[in-house]
Amino acid sequence: MTAPQFEIQLIAIVVAVSCALPGTFLVLRRMAMMSDAISHAILFGIVLAFFVTGDLTSPFLIVAAALTGVLTVSLVELLNRTGLVREDAAIGLTFPALFSVGVILVARYAGSVHLDTDSVLLGELAFAPFHRLEIMGYDLGPRALYMMACIMLLNVLFIAVFYKELKLATFDAGLAAVLGFSPGFLHYALMTLVSVTAVGAFDAVGSILVVALMIAPPATAYLLVDRLSQMLAASALLGAVSAVAGYWVAHALDASIAGSMASVAGLLFGAAYLAAPGRGLVAIALRRVRQRWEFAQAMLLVHLYNHEGLPEAVRENRLPNLPEHLKWDPRFAERVVSAARKRGLVEVRDSLLFLTDSGRAMAMEAMVG
Amino acid sequence: MDFLGDLFGNYTLRTVGLGAAFLGIVNGVLGSFAVLRRQSLLGDAISHAALPGIALAFLLTGSKATLVLLLGAAATGWLGTLLVMNIVKNTRIKYDTALGLVLSVFFGVGLVLLTHIQKMPVAAQAGLDTFLFGQAATLLARDVATIGALGTAVLLLVLALWKEFKLLCFDPDFARSIGFPVRPLDVVLTTLLVTSIVIGLQTVGVVLMSAMVVAPAAAARQWTDRLGAMVAISAFFGALAGVGGALVSSLTARLPAGPTIVLCLSAIVLVSLLAAPNRGIVWNWARERVNRRRLQTEAVLADLYVLAMRHEDLGHGHPVSILRTMSIGHGGVERSLEVLRERGLVRVTGGDTWSLTPRGLSEAGRLSGKREEGP
Numbered sequence: 001m002t003a004p005q006f007e008i009q010l011i012a013i014v015v016a017v018s019c020a021l022p023g024t025f026l027v028l029r030r031m032a033m034m035s036d037a038i039s040h041a042i043l044f045g046i047v048l049a050f051f052v053t054g055d056l057t058s059p060f061l062i063v064a065a066a067l068t069g070v071l072t073v074s075l076v077e078l079l080n081r082t083g084l085v086r087e088d089a090a091i092g093l094t095f096p097a098l099f100s101v102g103v104i105l106v107a108r109y110a111g112s113v114h115l116d117t118d119s120v121l122l123g124e125l126a127f128a129p130f131h132r133l134e135i136m137g138y139d140l141g142p143r144a145l146y147m148m149a150c151i152m153l154l155n156v157l158f159i160a161v162f163y164k165e166l167k168l169a170t171f172d173a174g175l176a177a178v179l180g181f182s183p184g185f186l187h188y189a190l191m192t193l194v195s196v197t198a199v200g201a202f203d204a205v206g207s208i209l210v211v212a213l214m215i216a217p218p219a220t221a222y223l224l225v226d227r228l229s230q231m232l233a234a235s236a237l238l239g240a241v242s243a244v245a246g247y248w249v250a251h252a253l254d255a256s257i258a259g260s261m262a263s264v265a266g267l268l269f270g271a272a273y274l275a276a277p278g279r280g281l282v283a284i285a286l287r288r289v290r291q292r293w294e295f296a297q298a299m300l301l302v303h304l305y306n307h308e309g310l311p312e313a314v315r316e317n318r319l320p321n322l323p324e325h326l327k328w329d330p331r332f333a334e335r336v337v338s339a340a341r342k343r344g345l346v347e348v349r350d351s352l353l354f355l356t357d358s359g360r361a362m363a364m365e366a367m368v369g
Numbered sequence: 370m371d372f373l374g375d376l377f378g379n380y381t382l383r384t385v386g387l388g389a390a391f392l393g394i395v396n397g398v399l400g401s402f403a404v405l406r407r408q409s410l411l412g413d414a415i416s417h418a419a420l421p422g423i424a425l426a427f428l429l430t431g432s433k434a435t436l437v438l439l440l441g442a443a444a445t446g447w448l449g450t451l452l453v454m455n456i457v458k459n460t461r462i463k464y465d466t467a468l469g470l471v472l473s474v475f476f477g478v479g480l481v482l483l484t485h486i487q488k489m490p491v492a493a494q495a496g497l498d499t500f501l502f503g504q505a506a507t508l509l510a511r512d513v514a515t516i517g518a519l520g521t522a523v524l525l526l527v528l529a530l531w532k533e534f535k536l537l538c539f540d541p542d543f544a545r546s547i548g549f550p551v552r553p554l555d556v557v558l559t560t561l562l563v564t565s566i567v568i569g570l571q572t573v574g575v576v577l578m579s580a581m582v583v584a585p586a587a588a589a590r591q592w593t594d595r596l597g598a599m600v601a602i603s604a605f606f607g608a609l610a611g612v613g614g615a616l617v618s619s620l621t622a623r624l625p626a627g628p629t630i631v632l633c634l635s636a637i638v639l640v641s642l643l644a645a646p647n648r649g650i651v652w653n654w655a656r657e658r659v660n661r662r663r664l665q666t667e668a669v670l671a672d673l674y675v676l677a678m679r680h681e682d683l684g685h686g687h688p689v690s691i692l693r694t695m696s697i698g699h700g701g702v703e704r705s706l707e708v709l710r711e712r713g714l715v716r717v718t719g720g721d722t723w724s725l726t727p728r729g730l731s732e733a734g735r736l737s738g739k740r741e742e743g744p
Contacts, residue, residue: 026466027462027463027466030463030465030466031465032463032465032466032468032469032470033410033413033465033468033469035469036413036469036472036473079642082642082650084590084591084642084648084649084650085587085590085642086404086407086409088407088408088409088410089404089409089583089586089587091409091410092409092410092412092413092579092580092582092583092584092587093580093583093584093587093635093638096577096579096580096584096631096635097580097631097632097635099576099577099628099631100577100580100627100628100629100631100632100635101628101632103502103625103627103628104624104625104628104629104632107502107623107624107625107628108623108624121480121501121576122480122484208417208472208473208476208477208576209473209476209477209480211469211472211473212470212473212474212476212477214469215466215469215470215473216470216473216474218466219462219466219467219470222460222461222462222466223460223462249481250481253481253485254484254485254488255480255481255482255484255485255488256480256481256483256484258477258480259476259477259478259479259480259481259483259484260477260481261477262473262474262476262477262478262480263474263477263478263481265474265477266470266474266475266477266478269470269474273456273459273460279460279461281459284459
């Protein structure tokens, strides 16, 4: 691994972790699509600020873009509050307009400089090591690394300081408001954080894949853990894994690094969706099968118990009668009965079915609940 | 007038205009249903999810024929929608997260494939990236024919299933209870939405296609309360913005079609939100103003009525200062008195004193009676 490769991976990890932290709250607060809106709209702010300062590396760009992000959120809320359009439509109307202005400005006036429509979508991660931070002649490393590290630190600090407020406002907004935490302040603070993070990450991975890094790792973590602190940690870890694995996939395919990071993040989600303990598709399918068997077992026991000791038991409590009475497939009925016999709940004497003591106990329990 | 001459004389522009009009109409129609069903952002997910399909179709067939690429786009677009619905159904992940996830991950996969194709040593790959931001000027007559055929099929199906879709939009539970196959209908409507989005990708681009779905419908919603009218207006807005944006973009250098069309749409939305009768912001503001004035005026009339009831003599004048005191918090007493005088309900009895006329008395009585028997 060469030095630039190492640096690219390091930047990718820092970007992914920075995105995953606020992303966790977006996912929990049902505002995931807000990251889509913000990451598109900030292009407008970046371009405007670029025209004013003429410098793509100016910190002023971050401020302007973050302001645009907050402006987008306010615009969506303003539109929403007129009652003329619903919230989803308000989001869908706001960010394409701002993004379009940004793209047109880039395409028409900034074509000659280091900002084009491709880098808007793809980011410039591969070139990040070429922009060095030098102080008094010493080469301190890639500039993007320092910027993203600052943003990551900001995110960590914000979440650490406001951890309990964020937690409360996320899981019980009503209680948070009653207790006097301003939901509006937290909301806008979080949105500012998302905007700042999106601007920083924008340079590295482009506008749309910021969304992947903000949403996919937290969504995956949401399937795996049940505590906020664990979810934050798992999201950050999953983001970092996506970053490193994504880099090497891109290396192998000679393709976009940002796209590969998003793809790997998606693959990790797919794996969790299939195999997450207790929540994945496999676990759901297994649980359904088990429930079906347990229910069938209980049905059989209750049926036998109902007719036990009565004259009709000769007719009812026989294997051939079960398909008709319980609407079972004959083969299924056989398997249920043999499973019940193995567990010692049912006995067969002269082709009649009898409950054992433990079978009777279970039948009564099933009926009482 | 050069522009109009160009429009009708120039073959390329005519092709572009026709294609843009068609996709505007189709997306306006399907967008109406999407917006009413609160699926505005589903279009965003579908269009982004279509990107890997375009790249895969090219990788598998080596062909750049519009129909092949659109089939690929439809396949992954549809798969993305299916995934969103399944994730929401099977896990505790919410709709918005599922949308964002599918949108960004599919788009990421698409970009990987696209950049991979760009590095391949074949010349034929050039041009796939126009699907990102759209390029109207490259529309060929062949493409327009494809768009036209698919679009017509979509529109005919919407017409055939009009009443079913209407019910699905407004009361799916009722539809289910009277025996309509709601799930299959849902699948058909979603498939139509996917188709209509896919035929716009070449012109508008993957990134901004969602606006083509949401904006015409959201604008049309302001002008009417009837589904039929909304769909028609939405189709008109879609065609207007599509043609306008596509033509301006083809006539101007370095002006991508997608963003231009979106800006046209945004202008239409803005005008609709402000000026639409009954719902628009300006209209609402004017109506509120008129209502406030009317209530102020009626309040002054009622105050005078109360005063008149306490005096034997109807002609007894009451000073403005008293009326002003009685109407604290309402304001505009002088203006209200002037309005009432013009209507012959009050008259001036002295320097600054007013009283009810007989007509004013009966009118005020009627108003107060109405108020008392009100709910």
